[in-house]
Amino acid sequence: xxxxxxxxxxxxxxxxxxxxxxxxxxxxxxxxxxxxxxxxxxxxxxxxxxxxxxxxxxxxxxxxxxxxxxxxxxxxxxxxxxxxxxxxxxxxxxxxxxxxxxxxxxxxxxxxxxxxxxxxxxxxxxxxxxxxxxxxxxxxxxxxxxxxxxxxxxxxxxxxxxxxxxxxxxxxxxxxxxxxxxxxxxxxxxxxxx
Numbered sequence: 001x002x003x004x005x006x007x008x009x010x011x012x013x014x015x016x017x018x019x020x021x022x023x024x025x026x027x028x029x030x031x032x033x034x035x036x037x038x039x040x041x042x043x044x045x046x047x048x049x050x051x052x053x054x055x056x057x058x059x060x061x062x063x064x065x066x067x068x069x070x071x072x073x074x075x076x077x078x079x080x081x082x083x084x085x086x087x088x089x090x091x092x093x094x095x096x097x098x099x100x101x102x103x104x105x106x107x108x109x110x111x112x113x114x115x116x117x118x119x120x121x122x123x124x125x126x127x128x129x130x131x132x133x134x135x136x137x138x139x140x141x142x143x144x145x146x147x148x149x150x151x152x153x154x155x156x157x158x159x160x161x162x163x164x165x166x167x168x169x170x171x172x173x174x175x176x177x178x179x180x181x182x183x184x185x186x187x188x189x190x191x192x193x194x
Contacts, residue, residue: 002053002079004086004131005182006046007105008094013186016042017105018112023047025119039114045186052185053079058174065167069156076157080143081164082178085171087134093179102131137161
């Protein structure tokens with residue numbers, strides 16, 4: 001769900017951007033899906049990043065701040081909250097402007113998208129606009145609603161924006177620590193293009 005964080009890590013490690021996006025779409029064993037090695041590797045890296053993020057104290061502390069019924073979905077809300085904090089403070093972590101990065105990475109995702117993917121490649125312009133939209137509460141609200149619609153059961157994600165925004169200072173203060181930890185995970189895991 002934290003697409004911006006995943007794409008930033010794919011860019012920094014020169015690994016598959018499409019694989020990073022497909023990591024939230026493809027479930028189960030990926031070796032049976034006949035993806036190219038780069039995409040397969042990107043999906044595996046996505047899963048390693050998600051595991052490290054979910055286990056990190058910064059992520060765990062923020063999840064605990066959400067009360068039921070949102071607590072059950074707090075991992076998703078926290079992922080999206082970190083994307084919001086990263087988008088709003090993008091210039092502190094990256095030299096390239098967010099809009100330039102978003103369009104470059106959206107084009108890269110589309111270019112790398114495998115024919116065997118279970119869904120079509122995202123539209124470059126719509127995907128880039130969505131990433132840039134993470135700077136605004138409205139963009140985050142749309143992301144929460146979209147994830148909520150994809151869930152198999154009724155959930156409170158479409159109404160989660162006010163709770164997320166109340167925790168925004170916590171996202172901002174914990175973002176540098178989480179990004180450093182995820183950069184370290186990618187570097188230590190040897191996840192570079194095969």
